[in-house]
Amino acid sequence: MSGTTEAIVCARDSRPDPCSLCAARHLSVCNVLAEDGLRRLNSISDHQDFGAGEILVREGDPATNLFNITSGAVRVYKLLPDGRRQIVGFLFSGDFLGLATGDRYAFSAEALSTGSACRFQKKSYRKMLVEQPDLETALLDRASHELQAAHNQMLLLGRKTAVERLASFLADLAARDRRAGGAGRIIQLPMTRAEIADYLGLTTETVSRVTSRLKTRGVIRLLSLHSLSIEKPAELAELAGLDAGDGA
Amino acid sequence: MSGTTEAIVCARDSRPDPCSLCAARHLSVCNVLAEDGLRRLNSISDHQDFGAGEILVREGDPATNLFNITSGAVRVYKLLPDGRRQIVGFLFSGDFLGLATGDRYAFSAEALSTGSACRFQKKSYRKMLVEQPDLETALLDRASHELQAAHNQMLLLGRKTAVERLASFLADLAARDRRAGGAGRIIQLPMTRAEIADYLGLTTETVSRVTSRLKTRGVIRLLSLHSLSIEKPAELAELAGLDAGDGA
DNA sequence: CGCAGCCTTGACCATTATCAACGCTGGTGG
DNA sequence: CCACCAGCGTTGATAATGGTCAAGGCTGCG
Numbered sequence: 001m002s003g004t005t006e007a008i009v010c011a012r013d014s015r016p017d018p019c020s021l022c023a024a025r026h027l028s029v030c031n032v033l034a035e036d037g038l039r040r041l042n043s044i045s046d047h048q049d050f051g052a053g054e055i056l057v058r059e060g061d062p063a064t065n066l067f068n069i070t071s072g073a074v075r076v077y078k079l080l081p082d083g084r085r086q087i088v089g090f091l092f093s094g095d096f097l098g099l100a101t102g103d104r105y106a107f108s109a110e111a112l113s114t115g116s117a118c119r120f121q122k123k124s125y126r127k128m129l130v131e132q133p134d135l136e137t138a139l140l141d142r143a144s145h146e147l148q149a150a151h152n153q154m155l156l157l158g159r160k161t162a163v164e165r166l167a168s169f170l171a172d173l174a175a176r177d178r179r180a181g182g183a184g185r186i187i188q189l190p191m192t193r194a195e196i197a198d199y200l201g202l203t204t205e206t207v208s209r210v211t212s213r214l215k216t217r218g219v220i221r222l223l224s225l226h227s228l229s230i231e232k233p234a235e236l237a238e239l240a241g242l243d244a245g246d247g248a
Numbered sequence: 249m250s251g252t253t254e255a256i257v258c259a260r261d262s263r264p265d266p267c268s269l270c271a272a273r274h275l276s277v278c279n280v281l282a283e284d285g286l287r288r289l290n291s292i293s294d295h296q297d298f299g300a301g302e303i304l305v306r307e308g309d310p311a312t313n314l315f316n317i318t319s320g321a322v323r324v325y326k327l328l329p330d331g332r333r334q335i336v337g338f339l340f341s342g343d344f345l346g347l348a349t350g351d352r353y354a355f356s357a358e359a360l361s362t363g364s365a366c367r368f369q370k371k372s373y374r375k376m377l378v379e380q381p382d383l384e385t386a387l388l389d390r391a392s393h394e395l396q397a398a399h400n401q402m403l404l405l406g407r408k409t410a411v412e413r414l415a416s417f418l419a420d421l422a423a424r425d426r427r428a429g430g431a432g433r434i435i436q437l438p439m440t441r442a443e444i445a446d447y448l449g450l451t452t453e454t455v456s457r458v459t460s461r462l463k464t465r466g467v468i469r470l471l472s473l474h475s476l477s478i479e480k481p482a483e484l485a486e487l488a489g490l491d492a493g494d495g496a
Numbered sequence: 497c498g499c500a501g502c503c504t505t506g507a508c509c510a511t512t513a514t515c516a517a518c519g520c521t522g523g524t525g526g
Numbered sequence: 527c528c529a530c531c532a533g534c535g536t537t538g539a540t541a542a543t544g545g546t547c548a549a550g551g552c553t554g555c556g
Contacts, residue, residue: 078399078400078402078403080403080407080408080489081489082489084407084408085407086402086403086406086407088399088402088403099391099392099395100392100395100396100398100399101392102392102393102396106396106399106400107399129385129388130381130385133378133381133384136381136384136385136388137377137378137384139388140377140384140387140388140391143347143388143391143392143395144347144348144349144350144391145350146395147347147348147391147394147395147398148348148350148354150348150395150398150399150401150402151326151336151348151354151355151398152326152354153398153402154326154334154336154398154401154402154405155326155328155334155336157402157405157406157449158334158405158446158448158449159328159332159333159334159449160328160332161543161544162543162544192501192502192503193502193503193504194502194503198406200406201405201406201407202544202545203544203545203546204502204503204504205503205504205505205544205545205546205547206543206544206545207503208503208504208505209504209505209544211504212504212505225502225503225552225553241328241329241330409511409512410511410512440533440534440535441534441535441536442534442535450512450513451512451513451514452534452535452536453512453513453514453515453535453536453537454511454512454513455535456535456536456537457512457536457537459535459536460536460537473520473521473534473535
């Protein structure tokens with residue numbers, strides 16, 4: 001089903017054992033979903049490597065595939081007819097792509113960097129769901145989390161200022177780093193300023209200006225164009241409007 | 249489990265048979281979810297009537313209940329510490345409230361008008377999911393749709409102009425009316441201008457001005473403060489940027 | 497070393513927010 | 527039954543945030 005693909009994959013990665021590599025990758029993903037679904041997942045999925053800029057999903061196309069990102073990063077976005085773009089999310093290793101999918105994709109997805117994904121067919125996926133209620137429960141949980149994240153992003157896009165948006169974004173990345181076992185101080189930005197802008201509902205220029213302002217205020221320190229250090233986490237959190245605030 | 253509540257309910261509605269009424273309401277909702285889950289749903293749910301402004305869910309509270317709205321309308325929103333509000337959705341009859349819920353509510357929900365809901369406990373809900381895979385599948389489908397709607401709203405909030413936002417909103421309401429069997433020409437607005445503004449990431453004044461502009465251009469006609477007629481659906485759709493547009 | 501693409505900074509501008517005043521409407525009490 | 531009041535909605539004038547246009551700097555790759 002995926003023999004040649006995996007061979008290519010693993011040659012590219014210069015690893016000795018293609019199958020064990022893929023199995024290992026599948027394992028790390030599927031563990032999250034449902035341990036006892038592992039064998040079945042492997043049997044209906046194949047492995048896909050992708051290069052920077054590669055299109056995984058195109059808005060409007062029939063939704064045939066779903067993906068688990070196993071390495072690298074992906075941007076998920078929607079376009080208006082005149083080209084205005086809204087990035088609805090960045091996906092990283094372990095993230096699932098395709099929960100919000102009906103018969104056709106309602107978004108596009110492109111690789112931000114080289115990476116890889118565990119890809120499976122929507123058809124098999126449906127069958128699998130029926131046979132694997134645990135998997136379904138796990139997916140429902142994920143959908144629930146994604147929905148919460150979407151609500152937070154709506155709050156950001158609808159009601160926050162430029163500074164608050166960028167601060168929220170950086171705080172989110174820091175939290176993600178902490179969840180992944182990091183200290184949440186050094187942040188990698190694998191995306192361009194234009195992509196950050198399209199995620200936050202701003203322009204490149206504004207992202208750049210606000211970044212400068214945060215730098216001047218000593219809240220962050222740029223290590224390079226695509227990585228920075230958070231010098232004052234508390235101040236960043238305050239700027240982000242993190243206190244949940246329910247009444248008053 | 250809910251005898252007195254139902255009695256009150258049905259007295260208020262001046263219907264002769266409380267239980268059959270509630271069963272009927274449950275039926276209409278639960279049909280959508282899973283027909284064979286009906287009896288179980290009835291056994292673990294109760295009925296709640298609510299008045300305008302009543303709080304169903306408060307952000308930050310432990311998430312004990314989930315709801316199916318059976319009549320009336322509800323606003324779901326998030327607040328920033330300083331009081332800025334983002335309404336993340338309006339719910340109407342048949343909508344489910346609580347998909348995006350973890351241990352605690354991450355949003356508040358208040359009744360827009362009088363109405364009623366089928367309420368059940370999160371605890372029972374979890375058990376029910378395990379026992380009713382069909383129900384889980386239905387909820388996953390709904391979550392998927394909600395996620396798509398959330399993505400559309402992000403596009404709206406991040407990239408659309410005030411006119412496009414209002415046009416999109418009205419077009420959505422028209423589509424909803426069509427799905428409910430209506431002609432999609434006469435639109436009810438059970439919410440205030442301020443609520444529309446907080447949903448679209450605008451101010452009351454801007455909503456008012458843009459409404460006037462659409463009225464002047466003959467795209468819509470106000471029937472009253474809370475209902476209007478769409479005179480030029482095609483123009484409205486164009487203003488909303490409905491063409492899905494994937495490239496170029 | 498040079499070029500292309502990305503990023504930054506600056507000057508100016510437009511959209512929408514803010515502040516303010518007034519009109520409408522529906523409910524209530526005289 | 528009418529009048530008043532409170533809340534909501536509309537409209538206008540002004541201001542501010544962020545967008546647009548433009549120029550120049552950095553960086554990484556060929």
